[in-house]
Structure formats: C-alpha cells, structure tokens
Amino acid sequence: MSKHAATATEPRNHPPSARIAVLGCGNMGHTLLQGLVSGGCPPDLLRGADPSAARRAQLKDLKIPGYATAGEAIAGADAVLVAVKPGQVPGLLREIRNTLPPGALLLSIAAGIRLRTLQAALPPDTPIVRAMPNTPALIGAGITGLCATARLDPRLRRRAEAILRSVGSTLWIEPEQLMDTVTALSGSGPAYFFYFLECLETAAVELGLPTEQARLLARHTALGAAQMSFSGNSSAAPVDLAGLRRAVTSPGGTTEAALREFQDAGLEDITRRALRAAQRRADSLSEPSE
Ligand SMILES: NC(=O)c1ccc[n+]([C@@H]2O[C@H](COP(=O)([O-])OP(=O)(O)OC[C@H]3O[C@@H](n4cnc5c(N)ncnc54)[C@H](OP(=O)(O)O)[C@@H]3O)[C@@H](O)[C@H]2O)c1
Numbered sequence: 001m002s003k004h005a006a007t008a009t010e011p012r013n014h015p016p017s018a019r020i021a022v023l024g025c026g027n028m029g030h031t032l033l034q035g036l037v038s039g040g041c042p043p044d045l046l047r048g049a050d051p052s053a054a055r056r057a058q059l060k061d062l063k064i065p066g067y068a069t070a071g072e073a074i075a076g077a078d079a080v081l082v083a084v085k086p087g088q089v090p091g092l093l094r095e096i097r098n099t100l101p102p103g104a105l106l107l108s109i110a111a112g113i114r115l116r117t118l119q120a121a122l123p124p125d126t127p128i129v130r131a132m133p134n135t136p137a138l139i140g141a142g143i144t145g146l147c148a149t150a151r152l153d154p155r156l157r158r159r160a161e162a163i164l165r166s167v168g169s170t171l172w173i174e175p176e177q178l179m180d181t182v183t184a185l186s187g188s189g190p191a192y193f194f195y196f197l198e199c200l201e202t203a204a205v206e207l208g209l210p211t212e213q214a215r216l217l218a219r220h221t222a223l224g225a226a227q228m229s230f231s232g233n234s235s236a237a238p239v240d241l242a243g244l245r246r247a248v249t250s251p252g253g254t255t256e257a258a259l260r261e262f263q264d265a266g267l268e269d270i271t272r273r274a275l276r277a278a279q280r281r282a283d284s285l286s287e288p289s290e
Pocket residue numbers: 023024025026027028029049050051052055069070082083084085086088091092095109110111132133134135187
C-alpha cells in the first residue's frame with residue numbers, strides 16, 4: 001500500500017472528551033461547536049470566544065459558555081481551536097501565547113496559515129495541527145484535510161481528528177505543502193460543483209424544462225452520481241470513475257454525444273488549469289514565516 005493511500009475517517013464516531021475552546025464563533029467556529037454538541041459532546045466541555053455579542057448569544061442556544069475574549073475561554077482547555085479570519089490570527093496568537101494551557105493542542109483552521117508560522121508565534125513544543133475544512137461542514141458532510149507538526153503525540157492526532165469529525169470526514173495530508181492542493185480541491189471544490197450544476201440547469205431550461213424540474217433533476221443526478229462513486233455508501237471504497245462512466249455510455253448513444261462535446265472543448269485541461277490557479281492562489285495567500 002502506498003504511503004499516501006487515502007482512507008478518510010467517517011464523521012461522528014466518538015465525540016471528543018476533551019475541554020475545547022473555540023476562538024472565533026463565526027460561520028466555521030459556530031458550525032464546529034454545533035457539530036460537536038449534536039455529535040454528543042457535553043456542552044459543559046465546550047467554550048466559545050467572540051467579540052460579537054450576537055455571536056455569543058447564539059452559543060447560549062447550544063448551552064455553551066461564551067466569552068468576549070480568547071484569554072477567558074482558553075483557561076483549562078485541552079484543545080484550542082483557532083477559527084478567526086487568517087488576517088486576525090497573528091493578533092489572536094499574541095493574545096493567547098502567554099496563557100495557553102501547557103500541553104493544550106492548538107488546532108487552526110485558518111486558510112493559508114502555515115504550521116511554521118503558528119509555531120513561531122507560540123511557546124516552543126506547543127502541539128499544533130492545521131486543518132482545511134470545507135463548507136459542506138455546515139450540514140455535517142464536510143471533508144477536512146489535516147496536517148500536524150512533526151512527532152505529534154498520536155493521542156493529540158486522534159483528538160484533532162475527533163473534533164473535525166463532528167462536521168464530516170477527515171484525511172491526514174503530508175507533506176504540508178499539499179495543503180494548498182487540498183485547498184484547491186476540497187476547500188474550493190464545492191463551488192466548482194455548484195457552478196457545473198448551474199450550467200446544467202441553465203442548459204436544461206433553454207431546452208424547454210421548467211426551472212424547478214431542471215433544478216430537481218440536476219441536483220438529484222449529482223447526488224446519485226456522488227453516491228454511486230462510493231458504491232452507494234460514503235463509507236465504502238471509492239469506485240473507478242472511468243468504469244462507472246463507461247457503464248452508462250453506450251456506443252453511439254446520447255451520453256457519448258454529450259461527453260464528446262466536453263472532451264472536444266478540453267474539459268480535462270480546463271480542470272487542470274483551474275486547480276493549478278487555485279493552488280497558486282492558496283500558496284500566494286500563505287504568509288512568509290515570521
Ligand atoms: N467559511 C469557510 O467555508 C471556511 C472553510 C475553510 C476554512 N475556513 C477558515 O475558518 C476561519 C473562520 O472563517 P469564518 O468564515 O468562520 O469567519 P467569520 O465568520 O468571520 O468568523 C470569525 C469570527 O472570529 C471573530 N474574532 C475576530 N478576532 C477574534 C479574537 N481575537 N478572539 C475571538 N474571536 C475573534 C470575528 O469577530 P469580528 O467579525 O468582530 O472580527 C468573527 O465573529 C478562517 O480562517 C477561514 O480561513 C473557513
């Protein structure tokens with residue numbers, strides 16, 4: 001088996017039993033807290049910090065204590081999850097560096113902020129994991145790429161995994177450089193599929209289908225195809241896509257006619273260029289080490 005053979009761990013097996021402080025309770029921070037609670041994590045193990053009173057009020061509905069400052073929320077935490085905007089990370093790390101509980105795991109989901117930058121801003125030997133979730137996390141169907149500092153305690157790796165599994169599947173990525181490719185594929189990827197669905201729906205409406213019917217047909221087709229690519233079950237091994245495609249492409253048939261148009265227009269090359277553009281952009285957004 002190759003070193004990089006991929007097995008995504010499935011969501012929501014065992015809720016983490018650690019005390020977790022989430023710093024930044026916006027879209028992602030709140031989603032993670034919500035996922036943790038609905039996955040069975042007791043709310044009294046959780047804390048949230050956000051300067052916005054409205055964001056803190058949302059935590060009340062989850063019975064999670066909310067604090068205006070990060071320093072208050074991290075007291076006694078076993079894991080500290082950084083969920084502020086990338087530009088807000090340096091200020092936040094300065095705020096917590098002297099009060100981070102010894103041995104606490106620092107888990108950052110900030111796009112483009114590299115492990116070495118996090119390490120440089122925190123006490124030496126702070127265990128750190130960097131993660132890239134994606135927006136289907138909002139409905140518990142995300143996939144998160146994770147990467148850790150060298151020699152991270154396996155217990156802390158499992159803790160990081162358990163936290164992110166509250167909103168979907170997880171996959172360890174190595175070396176860290178590949179996180180830019182993860183950003184290009186799964187981080188930005190939901191938008192590619194939304195765009196393709198928009199194109200399909202528009203084309204079907206132009207061919208005479210009522211809008212609502214075009215929407216239903218396109219989206220159910222996408223869902224069914226995605227499920228088939230995992231043998232109908234996302235925990236099953238992925239199936240060979242070319243084989244699935246060939247099975248629905250009769251020689252001289254309708255599918256073949258459409259696929260030939262995609263191929264003649266260079267869809268494979270367009271996709272390659274699009275992913276490279278996203279990867280380059282992710283790399284350029286990563287700040288130099290401090
Ligand atoms: N959204 C996604 O799909 C997605 C996907 C992958 C990764 N991410 C990463 O997740 C992170 C959060 O993104 P988001 O979309 O959830 O952002 P967001 O909705 O803007 O949430 C960030 C929250 O953090 C608060 N905050 C700022 N400084 C703080 C501090 N010092 N202590 C505590 N809270 C503080 C912000 O308050 P103010 O608004 O008052 O500043 C805001 O409420 C980003 O780094 C992003 O790269 C997001």
